[in-house]
Amino acid sequence: MKKILLPTDFSENSWNAIKYALQLFKNDTCKFYLLNTYTPAIYHVEYVLVSPAQFGLGDVIRENSLKHLDTFEKKIEKEFNNPKHTIESISAFNTLILEIKEVVIEKGIDYVVMGTKGATGAIEVLFGSNTVHVFKNIKCPILAIPENFEFEAPHEVLFPTDYEVHYQDHHIKPILDILSFYNSRVNILNVSYGYDLSEQQEKNKQNLEDYFKEVAHLYHSVSGQTVPQAITNFQLKSRINMLVMINNKHSFFENLFFKSTINQIGFHLTIPFLVIPIQTNKT
Template identity: 70%
Template sequence: MKNILLPTDFSENSWNAIKYALQLFKNEICHFYLLNTYTPIIYHVQYVLVEPAQFGMLDSIRETALKNLEDFKIRINKEYKNPKHTIETMGAFNMLIPEIADVVENKAIDYVVMGTKGATGAKEILFGSNTVHVIKNVKCPILAIPDGFEFETPQEVLFPTDYQIKYEPHHLKPITNVSDLHQTRINILYLTYGYDLSKQQEENKKILETYLKKTAYQFHEVSNQTVEEGITKFQLKNHVSLLVMINNKHSFFENLFFKNTINKIGFHLKIPFLVIPARP
């Protein structure tokens, strides 16, 4: 059974991510945790110290959150009723990131699925800040669904890698799980700059092949392109419906997403993006 966490702020964006998760895992026995975190609009140390509940504000906020969670649960059971799925609602007086981290640890979560607004406006913000912080701080596979993306069976998955990581089962399991459910092919993309693979990279590539031996996969190499260019051009030539990366420190992944250029890069992700932590 899969344990899947669905953070929600009750927006259509978060509902879209929930729909995606329900359809992606429709043939899998799953326990979904529907989570909403809430804090008062005015939230500071003095407010907490004087027992906010005495003003009735916290009770009111909590009641609203629980009602909205129940409404979402009813909507799920109405529109996507599935005997293989159970839904549990969770309302928490906490900030989003630490609450997600706690739930991931305490409930043995396999995936966190959440929505993101994607690149919008002149600043070209790649993800909403919440999604970025979850990816950086939560040790769990994170599946980010772009705003408005309609579910389609992921027949082709794109997995860019630099072969700089010694692959272990927890790196590949989130990918092969999806592949097994939907008979997906994994396209492994290596961006080369004219240098041969090092001995360590060759060994890592062989390890990767071993883990994928029961899965449909294909290796690809492109030269003299940035990661953004390589991903974008591959998507244009092939009907890729899921992008997967391992968040390995000091790899191109970190350079692409977690530097100060995050609000400036012209890389508009329009497909779901699965980020797997290097360490569990």
Template identity: 60%
Template sequence: MQHILLPTDFSENSWNAITYALQLYKDQKCIFTLLNIYTPVIYHLEATQTSSAQFALQDAMSEVSTIGLDNLQKRIDKKFNNPNHTFSHISAFNTLTNEINELYKDKVIDIIIMGTQGASGIKEILFGSNTMHIINHAKCPVLAIPNNFDFETPHGILFPSDYNIAFQEKHVQHTLDIANQFHARINILHVLHGNKLSEKQELNRRKLEAYFKKATLLFHTIENKNIPEAITEFQLKARINLLVMLNNKHSFFENLFFKSNIKHIGFHLNIPFLVIPSRT
């Protein structure tokens, strides 16, 4: 049974991610945890840390959070009411990253599904800061759903790789599960710079092929293009509706998202994006 964490700030963007998750797993028995965190600004002011004003504000925000989760549950029940799905609520005085780390240690979550923008709705960047931070630090897979993306059955999956990772089963399991459930085609995309793959890269490519042997799998090689451009062009040409990448330190993923100015890399995500941590 999947344990799925659904962080929410009660924005329409987070609701959109929740509806995607409920449709993606509609035929599976799942336990969903709705998570809302609150951290009053006054909490950061040392001079007021023990004041009655701080505790009053914390109590008020706790009540708002709890009521918000109850109302969200009613909205879910009204629209979906799926007997396969069980829900729990967490309202936490914490940061989102710390709360997620604690839940992971307690084995409460297998995957996080969240929107790419929060209540602020900053459109000039690829992701909201919370989503970006979670993607870079979470020890379980994160599925980020773009704002206003309506659910589509994931028939076309794009998995770019530089083949510099010694793949393990945990790196591919979520992708394989989705592919098998929806009879999706997995497209492995490699951007080649140079004449051919090294022995290490070829070995890793074969490992990947072996893990996906029960799925419909195609390998693609594009030469001498930058990665964002190659991904975007392939996504449009092949009608991809799920992008999967492995977040490996010192890999092209890190270069793509964390060593570039994401406002100017020309990579505009408009499909769900599943990020798999290389280490747990």
């Protein structure tokens, strides 16, 4: 059984991500955890030191959270009614990142699926700071769904790589698990800077070949482009339904998202983005 965490702030954006997850995993036996976290708008030290109930705020906020979670549960049952899926709601007085960390470990979560905010140029805003922080801090595959994205089966998947990762089961299995019910093809994209692959990179490439041997896959090598340009250009000429990247601290993933030039890269993502951590809580 797959265990999938669905953080929600009850926005249309988060509902859209929930719908995507329910459709993507419709053929899987799954347990979905709907998660809402809350902290009071007024966050005084004395509020934390003394029981929140004494202020009367915590109860109201919690009741509101539980009520909205119940509404979402009923909405899921009404619209999807999938006997393979069970839903459990979690309402937590905590920050989003800390609670996701705890739930991922406690429940043995396989994927976190969450919505992203609309594009305005800066990646922090494009994804929403919450999503970027989740990418950075959560050791679990994260699937980020762009605002207003309508579900498409992931028939064509784009997987950019610099072949610097020694691929292991926990890197590739989440990809294969998603693709197992779809007639998918993986497009492995390498951006060349005029150098031949090192011996280690060649080994990693062969290792990747072994993992994808049961799946349709194609290798692509481009030069004279940055990674964001290569991804954007590939999307323009091919109908890609999902982007997959491994969050290797020393790879272009980190350069792509977490450097100071973040607002200059013009990286506009319009498709679901699966981010695989280099290490997971299960390794």
